[in-house]
Amino acid sequence: MRNTRKLFLAGFLALAAGGGLAAAAGDIEQTGSIPAAAGVDRTDQRAWSGEDGASGHPLMTAAAIRAAVADFPHCIERMWPLAARHRISRESFDRMTARLTPELRIMDLLDSQPEFTKAVWDYLDILVNERRVARGREVLAKYSAQFDAAERAYGVDRYIIAAIWGVETDYGAIGGDRPVLRSTATLACVGRRQRYFRDEFIAALDILHRGDVRPDRFIGSWAGAFGPTQFMPTAFKRYAVDGDHDGRRDVIDSMPDLIASTANNLKKTGWQNGETWGYEVVLPGTLDFMLADRSRVMTIREWERHGISRAGGRAFPRPDDRAFLLVPAGVQGPGFLMLPNFKVIMRYNPSESYALAIGHLADRLRGGGPFVQDWPRYERVLTRAERLELQQLLERHGFDVGEPDGRLGAKTREALRDFQVRIGRIPDGFASAGVLDSLRAGR
Structure with missing residues (x-):
């Protein structure tokens, strides 16, 4: 079986050595160990661009990607001892990996997630709209018994579960159709996140080895997430439950399993029963924006003493709850006081924009209205290259942004605030x- 893998890849690796992968990547057989009908990606059949990755990471250059592809069969073989420790048999390992090839189109997608690349208001426009709210209410009514059971068992708000379902896959309409095993194998061996995806690949092998998911149904996004609420393989292993008691954990086709498993995921990662995720707030002109940091947690009562009020003039129902202040669009946009459940949502996806979309959609499904305050839509959104340049310039000015990758998270916002203090501007951390321009000018 191992020789079969080497023979199958021989022509592919010859192309890698010759630099012809950009043209050839779309023509390689895509089945892996999954039937051909499931292996064809009907969502996006474009070939890899052959260009350096937008993140600027040394492992995302075209040359590094080609070198990793040339090493792909050896990379897969190096993961056998790890698979063996998870009690995957050698026969299963060989059978499931014999015909795997990397899908290089994924390299063009790795740094393009909309939650990290779009302005927060554009991202929310896409994911929280009247059509999606109406569809979510239909889903809540159709599966009300299953949501009832999940709320009783796990204490997790049904509207949050439905919002995750809606944001992740538009209630199952856009779940992706790439083979999970092939996607995770690609990312485990090629690109800048190999260590993370190595665990996902082994978990995907284990799921197939145990028969939890049928091979022809084990399809999902380019990152390996599957099912209507997009479980990563490791998350499936930790949190999936048998909600309908049929002996299988099916987060793809069983609605009781799907809803219960998503609730269990949130509960096990810290969901606080009876609490919301956060509140839209109005910021006073005198606010010290250095307080807008995840590490600055205070009671809502204390935030009120700093002049912060709830948008729409309503009172906060639990003034002793502890929260941090998020100002995703800076001084020109709305602010939000975020409770512990907001951080739980971010454990599902580590993006503030994503967690904000989940919380807001949940509120809309519950009957709430749109955000009260306007976003600064007149602001030009930085391109991916400009975001990376901004981080590199901050680093050059002596500020810690972590590893520059074009994603503007909490660490970049903190560095931006420190730079704004240095140049005498309001330190709102908005990129x-x-x-x-000020960074480019050195002032």
């Missing part, structure tokens, strides 16, 4: 085109 505007004006701030980038």
Whole structure:
């Protein structure tokens, strides 16, 4: 079986050595160990661009990607001892990996997630709209018995579960159709997140080895997430439950399993029963924006003493709850006081925009209205290259942004605030085109 894998890849590796992968990647057989009908990606059949990755990471250059592809069969073989420790048999390992090839189109997608690349208001426009709210209410009514059972068992708000379902796959309409095993194998051996995806690949092998999911149904996003609420393989192993008591954990086709498993995921990662995720707030002109940091947690009562009020003039129902202040669009946009459940949502996906979309959609499904305050839609959104440049310039000015990758998270926002203090501006941490110009000018 191992010789079969080497023979199958021989022509592919010859192309790698010759630099012809950009043209050839779309023509390689895509089945892996999954039937051909499931292996064809009907969502996006474009070949890899052959270009350096937008993240600027040394493992995302075209040359590094080609070198990793040339090493792909050896990379898969090096993971056998790890698979063996998870009690996957050698026969199963060989059978499931014999015909695997990397899908290089994924390299063009690795740094393009909309939650990290779009302005927060554009991202929310896409994911929280009247059509998605209406569809979510239909789903809540159709599966009300299953949501009832999950709320009783796990204490997790049904509207949050439905919102995750809606944001992740538009209630199952856009779940992806790439073979999970092939996607995770690609990312475990090629690109900048190999260590993370190595565990996902082994978990995917284990799921197939145990028969939890049928091979022809084990399809999902380019990152390996599957099912209507997009379980990563490791999350499936930790949190999936048998909600309908049929002896299988099926988060793809069983609605009781899907809803219960998503609730169990949130509960096990810290969901606080009876609490919401956060509140839209109005910021006073005198606010010290250095307080807008995840590490600055205070009671809502204390935030009120700093002049913060709830948007729409309503009172906060639990003034002793502890929260941090998030201002995703800076001084020009709305603010949000985020409770512990917001961080639980971020454990599902580590993006503030994503967690904000989940919380807001849940509120809309519950009967709430749109956000009260306007977003600064007149601001030009930085391109991917500009975001990376901004981080590199901050680093050059002596500020810690972690590893520059074009994603503007909490660490970049903190560095931006420190830079804004240095140049005498309001330290709101918003990555505007004006701030980038100031960084370029060294002032």
